[in-house]
Amino acid sequence: xxxxxxxxxxxxxxxxxxxxxxxxxxxxxxxxxxxxxxxxxxxxxxxxxxxxxxxxxxxxxxxxxxxxxxxxxxxxxxxxxxxxxxxxxxxxxxxxxxxxxxxxxxxxxxxxxxxxxxxxxxxxxxxxxxxxxxxxxxxxxxxxxxxxxxxxxxxxxx
Numbered sequence: 419x420x421x422x423x424x425x426x427x428x429x430x431x432x433x434x435x436x437x438x439x440x441x442x443x444x445x446x447x448x449x450x451x452x453x454x455x456x457x458x459x460x461x462x463x464x465x466x467x468x469x470x471x472x473x474x475x476x477x478x479x480x481x482x483x484x485x486x487x488x489x490x491x492x493x494x495x496x497x498x499x500x501x502x503x504x505x506x507x508x509x510x511x512x513x514x515x516x517x518x519x520x521x522x523x524x525x526x527x528x529x530x531x532x533x534x535x536x537x538x539x540x541x542x543x544x545x546x547x548x549x550x551x552x553x554x555x556x557x558x559x560x561x562x563x564x565x566x567x568x569x570x571x572x573x574x575x576x
Contacts, residue, residue, distance in 0.1 A: 420495060420538040421448060424530055428463050439527060441496075441539060450544055452496070458524035465531050477528040477538055484533070488512055491535040494526040499546045 423441040429451075437459030441450040454462075463469075474482060484491060489512045497525050498505040506523040509516055530537050568573050 454524035481532045491533045496539040
């Protein structure tokens with residue numbers, strides 16, 4: 419079973435200084451933090467903030483290619499969590515045929531927000547993400563994430 423989620427912002431893990439993409443369910447009850455690289459976080463933040471770009475960055479280029487070859491990104495799915503690594507699939511449609519591609523969640527999310535495609539997360543991933551051990555700071559991070567509201571996310575700057 420999959421849950422539709424939206425990107426609500428990007429935060430910085432206060433313990434590792436790594437960027438985190440925050441996904442929330444429509445009702446705001448379920449929250450999924452996904453740790454991503456700085457470049458991917460920057461790309462996602464640029465699109466969330468509608469930052470003008472003189473030249474296309476990689477995720478813009480991919481969106482442009484999809485449009486030119488008449489492919490539609492129908493959805494992305496965060497499918498699995500293994501050894502603290504998230505996995506995702508991108509679903510592309512062309513001429514009535516669906517094509518599925520393995521992708522890093524950060525790339526899939528960056529493309530999905532550019533195309534307006536929905537983001538779905540496997541319920542088991544949400545459950546298992548709650549169990550991830552984050553060294554000795556596990557309880558502190560859980561408390562921090564559970565207290566975040568949408569207003570807590572400011573502009574993400576590199």
